[in-house]
Amino acid sequence: MDDIVSTLALTFGVGWAAGINLYAVILVLGLLGATGYLELPAGLALLADPLVIAAAGFMYLVEFFADKVPGVDTGWDTLHTFVRIPAGALLAAGAVGDVGPAVEIAAAVVGGSLAAATHAAKAGTRVLINTSPEPFTNWGASVAEDLGVFGGLLLALTHPGVFLVALALFVVLLVWLLPKLWRGLRQLFRSLGRLFGLGRDRPAEADESAGSVAAGPGERPSHRGQR
Template sequence: MDEYQQLISVISLTMGVAWASGLNLYAAILVLGLGGSVGGIDLPESLAVVQDPAVILAAGLMYAVEFFADKIPGVDTGWDALHTFIRIPAGALLAANTVGDVSPALQLAAGIVGGSVTSVTHAAKASTRMLINTSPEPVSNWLASISEDVAVFGGLWVALNHPVLFLIGFIAFLLLLIWLLPKLWRGIARIFRKIGQWLGLSKETNAALAGAGEATSELAKPSSLVDALQGLDSLHQSGALSDAEYATAKASVIAEHTSASAR
């Protein structure tokens, strides 16, 4: 039973560190470093380096910088883009070192899984922030940033003290991401398309859509209706058509098909 509980605790710490690193790497290192240095957390020897005063000081300094950068609309997105190259490898490294004195193969496996968890968490954070930045007010950015910080501190505390409860919540989080990430990415695709239209960079796309509109009558023939609707759905799913544009185009295709059938 003790070995089983120890295994659950290790898995919880590994996934907790990887998950927290995707939200706020420096906060995660601070929690581990400060907790380990005061004796509140029993860290594996391979992870004891985070208890070093120099590491704690560096993490504290960078956390202070991120605390403010993460609350400024636009700056937070740039910060997230830069940290794509920092959070993911750091999360993988931390996860690999949480498993303690084991074989290199197990450490590598923990690093691979941990890096994957960090990457999807970081993707969800960055995508959500980009969508939030479409709102002109800064309050939503502050609320999102503060919520993420609280989630990191609270989530790691639960991972360390109630590993089974954390793992249940972690699985629920992964299921939520499977449902949420495609929706976030479609929203971001629409944002980039709108930006391209504002900057005059999407003339080729507009021309292609205009050509598609001119071919609507042909596509709307009875034999081509299903193909036309499938084509429109593909454009909608990829973000090339907004919800409103998709609804308008779909109605036009169906109307043309009805008219052609009546003739």
């Protein structure tokens, strides 16, 4: 039973964390596996390779700085829509070990879904935060995300049962939060559209419509100003 809980916590944990900071996940698991603190499942053993750890460390540093620049962080998140979600699915599938194709596919579906949800929450929140001109909110959000990933992974490895309960609460929070983020983003885009003159009615058409008079039977339509 303990092995099942541990496997579930690792599977869900890597999917959840990959949507927030994929390179931190790979770096943490790789270092833990390389130092012998954690025996990685066969599907994740490659993460302990020094070349993988070096690449993950380099990309983590790049993201560390890109994630703290307003505007750049949103561009970075947009590009990583195509990276974090499939990578979260692959990591989750590798975390279940060599159990069987059906279990691996199920783990990939769940892991990819968690990665998609956390990525959407992160990216949407950053777009709204970027409406503020000061950079300190971005820095605070970025640091909080990194600490959350490191803390969440360590909790999943050391106290898997507690992590699963916390993850369930987090999913409930996401169900409540994502629709609100979507409405906030729609309002923001509408405001930007009005700012740049998008979606306005054309005055000429409005004047023509207002100036036309309905014609009765046998009469020609008349317009104001027409002789």
